[in-house]
Amino acid sequence: MITMLRRVFVIQEKDTGKFLTSGLNYTYNLNRAGRIADVSEAVETAVLNIGPGNFEVYGFYEEEQN
Numbered sequence: 001m002i003t004m005l006r007r008v009f010v011i012q013e014k015d016t017g018k019f020l021t022s023g024l025n026y027t028y029n030l031n032r033a034g035r036i037a038d039v040s041e042a043v044e045t046a047v048l049n050i051g052p053g054n055f056e057v058y059g060f061y062e063e064e065q066n
Contacts, residue, residue: 005061008035009042011049012056024049035062 010033011020018026022034036042039059046055 004064006037006064007059007061008037009039009057009059010035011042011046012058013050014054014056020046020049020055 010030012018012033013020013026016026018028019030019033021027021032027033036045039057042057046057
């Protein structure tokens with residue numbers, strides 16, 4: 001069995017440590033954080049919803065869900 005991985009990015013607000021969800025809400029739970037497939041889109045989303053310089057974008061691989 002071959003495991004397929006995909007690259008995803010999540011956004012974390014620096015001040016609170018909360019992650020941005022796909023519904024543009026906030027959560028401390030990484031599993032509930034919104035996944036974005038493109039780093040440029042993640043940065044643009046963070047700037048528009050959190051503000052410049054007040055966020056971190058983290059990338060990692062996760063198993064694809066079929």
